[in-house]
Amino acid sequence: MSAKVAIAVFVLLVVLHHDTWNWDNRSLWLGFIPAGLGYHAFYSMVCAGFWALVNRFAWPHRTEAWAEGGEGV
Amino acid sequence: MTTFFILVAYLALLIGLGLVSNRFFRGTSADFFVVSRSVGPFLLLMSIFGTTMTGFAIVGSTAKSYTSGIGVYGLMASWSGLMHSAVFFAVGIKLWAIGKRHGYVTQCEFFRDRFESPGLGYLLFPILVLLVIPYLLVGVIAAGKFIQPTTAGLFPAAFPMPSLANGDPHPLSGGIPPWLGSGVICLIVLFYVFFGGLRGAVWANTFQTMVFMITGVIAFYMISKSLGGLKAASESVAASDFGSARLSREGMMGKLEFLSYALVPLSVGMFPHLFQHWLTAKSARSFKLTVVAHPVFIMIVWLPCVLIGIWASAYLGPPGEGQSPNSVLGRMVGQLVHSPVLSGLVGAGVLAAIMSSLDSQFMCLGTMFTNDIMVRRFGAKRFTDSQKIWIARGFILGVVGVTYLLSLALMNSAHVFDLGVWCFSGFAGLFPLVVAALYWKRTTAAGAYACVVSTAVVWCLLFYRDIIAPKSAGAASDETLIFGLMPVAIILAVSAASLVSVSLLTKKPADETIRKFFV
Numbered sequence: 001m002s003a004k005v006a007i008a009v010f011v012l013l014v015v016l017h018h019d020t021w022n023w024d025n026r027s028l029w030l031g032f033i034p035a036g037l038g039y040h041a042f043y044s045m046v047c048a049g050f051w052a053l054v055n056r057f058a059w060p061h062r063t064e065a066w067a068e069g070g071e072g073v
Numbered sequence: 074m075t076t077f078f079i080l081v082a083y084l085a086l087l088i089g090l091g092l093v094s095n096r097f098f099r100g101t102s103a104d105f106f107v108v109s110r111s112v113g114p115f116l117l118l119m120s121i122f123g124t125t126m127t128g129f130a131i132v133g134s135t136a137k138s139y140t141s142g143i144g145v146y147g148l149m150a151s152w153s154g155l156m157h158s159a160v161f162f163a164v165g166i167k168l169w170a171i172g173k174r175h176g177y178v179t180q181c182e183f184f185r186d187r188f189e190s191p192g193l194g195y196l197l198f199p200i201l202v203l204l205v206i207p208y209l210l211v212g213v214i215a216a217g218k219f220i221q222p223t224t225a226g227l228f229p230a231a232f233p234m235p236s237l238a239n240g241d242p243h244p245l246s247g248g249i250p251p252w253l254g255s256g257v258i259c260l261i262v263l264f265y266v267f268f269g270g271l272r273g274a275v276w277a278n279t280f281q282t283m284v285f286m287i288t289g290v291i292a293f294y295m296i297s298k299s300l301g302g303l304k305a306a307s308e309s310v311a312a313s314d315f316g317s318a319r320l321s322r323e324g325m326m327g328k329l330e331f332l333s334y335a336l337v338p339l340s341v342g343m344f345p346h347l348f349q350h351w352l353t354a355k356s357a358r359s360f361k362l363t364v365v366a367h368p369v370f371i372m373i374v375w376l377p378c379v380l381i382g383i384w385a386s387a388y389l390g391p392p393g394e395g396q397s398p399n400s401v402l403g404r405m406v407g408q409l410v411h412s413p414v415l416s417g418l419v420g421a422g423v424l425a426a427i428m429s430s431l432d433s434q435f436m437c438l439g440t441m442f443t444n445d446i447m448v449r450r451f452g453a454k455r456f457t458d459s460q461k462i463w464i465a466r467g468f469i470l471g472v473v474g475v476t477y478l479l480s481l482a483l484m485n486s487a488h489v490f491d492l493g494v495w496c497f498s499g500f501a502g503l504f505p506l507v508v509a510a511l512y513w514k515r516t517t518a519a520g521a522y523a524c525v526v527s528t529a530v531v532w533c534l535l536f537y538r539d540i541i542a543p544k545s546a547g548a549a550s551d552e553t554l555i556f557g558l559m560p561v562a563i564i565l566a567v568s569a570a571s572l573v574s575v576s577l578l579t580k581k582p583a584d585e586t587i588r589k590f591f592v
Contacts, residue, residue, distance in 0.1 A: 010155075010159065013155055014155070014335065017151060017152065017155070017335070018328075018331070018332055019147075020328060022321070022322075023321065023322050023323055023328070024321050024322070024323035025321055026311065026317065026320040026321045028304075028307050028308070028311070028320075031303070031304040031308075032303035032304045032306065032307040032308075033303075033307070033380070034143045034307070034320040034321065034383070035321075036143050036144065036147065036320075036321055036322055037143040037146050037376070037379060037380070040146050040147045040150070040151040041151075041372055041376050043151045043154070044150065044151050044154040044368045044369065044371060044372040045368070045369060045372065047151070047154040047155045047158065047368040048154070048365055048366065048367075048368045048369045050155075051158045051162070051364045051365045051367075051368070052365045054162065054364070055162075055361045055364060055365060059361075060166055060167075060357070063166060063167055063170045063357065063592055064166075064170070064356070064357040064358070066170060066174065066592045067169065067170030067171075067173045067174050067357060068173075068356075069174070
């Protein structure tokens with residue numbers, strides 16, 4: 001995953017956050033979790049998965065190496 | 074009394090933690106301010122998460138979902154899961170790298186050098202301090218507001234309250250009053266920060282984050298069990314006149330408002346206390362766990378709080394006389410968790426969440442005053458390491474005192490959630506500054522000044538209009554929206570436009586400066 005792909009998926013996640021289709025949905029998923037809340041709880045887990053992929057495939061190696069070459073405290 | 078003794082034991086444990094962390098203190102200012110840049114992945118995750126989750130997340134989220142429904146999770150929690158990690162990844166790692174390479178400890182030091190302008194630090198310092206104070210108030214007020222209902226009835230002779238108009242006893246009668254609860258919390262945090270520095274804060278945050286996550290799950294289980302189980306609790310909301318609307322976002326919030334809340338979590342990019350925590354990392358790889366686990370940790374904390382909030386709308390009904398939404402969590406725990414031991418543990422968990430933010434905020438203010446004002450003004454050689462540490466401690470003491478006095482004045486008027494959002498909006502308004510400093514070589518000092526000044530002016534105007542100016546009769550009491558958008562959208566747009574336009578109109582920075590800060 002290049003940085004450009006990561007940014008494209010990030011933008012897609014921003015769009016998917018705006019779940020207007022759940023706006024007036026009062027039904028309960030699994031009998032207890034309101035649909036709009038369940039969707040966003042699932043969304044949080046998808047975000048974690050996305051960031052795991054970004055760490056794996058788009059890690060800033062150059063920045064890391066640059067920092068380690070400095071004097072610091 | 075068992076509940077009370079558990080709270081006391083927990084606070085005593087924190088004092089002990091402060092004393093132990095003091096034994097590991099290396100005696101240098103680098104150790105006091107940034108733990109000698111030695112923090113690994115787990116401690117970094119726990120300390121950063123503990124710092125970002127405050128009374129705002131625990132007490133405020135329950136209160137806000139009680140009044141505004143399940144949309145509160147989308148407004149703050151799921152947006153934060155995406156945006157916080159983005160900021161940690163794109164801003165935090167870069168700032169850590171620059172801080173490590175050039176030895177920075179505070180934001181002002183970085184911005185001064187990046188924009189070749191000593192004056193920028195003096196301009197930023199008071200603005201950052203003034204924005205941190207409302208954030209501190211969120212924690213201090215939330216602590217006092219939570220302790221009172223949790224201890225209600227324990228001290229009827231010491232803290233009586235007049236009966237309600239209908240003759241019923243006041244539900245908070247006998248509880249430790251907010252002025253005392255908030256004061257004790259301030260003193261405990263002050264103690265372990267005073268003696269342990271940022272190491273004390275990191276250790277305490279890690280311990281407290283574990284405590285509030287575990288006890289939160291326990292409280293959620295106990296409350297749902299008392300309400301007849303998960304299904305029965307949520308079905309009672311659907312059947313409730315006051316509660317049913319809270320199962321969706323319709324009528325509770327606007328769609329543009331929901332969208333524009335995306336900008337609020339950008340505030341973490343300019344939080345001075347998070348900047349300081351990022352600099353404690355041993356290596357860039359220490360960030361990996363934080364970036365991935367943060368959205369899930371937010372979910373673990375917020376999902377139960379939001380559910381408890383909507384369940385409260387059915388169980389407690391509309392707020393009665395003298396009842397603030399901020400007391401909803403305390404009332405639910407007090408009325409539904411019948412085990413005094415569990416009540417005590419849950420109470421300790423809520424206080425843990427609150428204190429794990431207060432400590433870092435106190436610490437960063439002391440660090441900023443020492444490095445950005447005193448050392449800058451009188452020179453690095455003027456003070457020994459020991460003197461720097463005592464200057465920081467003195468300033469922390471002053472800030473704690475001022476915050477406590479302000480909390481007394483605002484205790485009964487401030488809505489924890491709204492105060493927090495205003496604080497976050499101010500920091501988010503400054504977000505273009507840090508992004509431009511890291512990614513746009515053409516940014517100039519004049520552009521940076523324009524960004525800071527325009528943010529301050531717009532924030533003050535909107536804050537005055539929403540919080541201070543008298544409201545006309547019948548005016549909506551909830552958040553101020555501008556064209557349906559949160560004020561943060563306006564503040565951020567003005568800030569970014571000022572930065573870009575003024576930078577383009579002024580002379581670009583020296584090549585030497587660009588080489589120093591760009592890989």
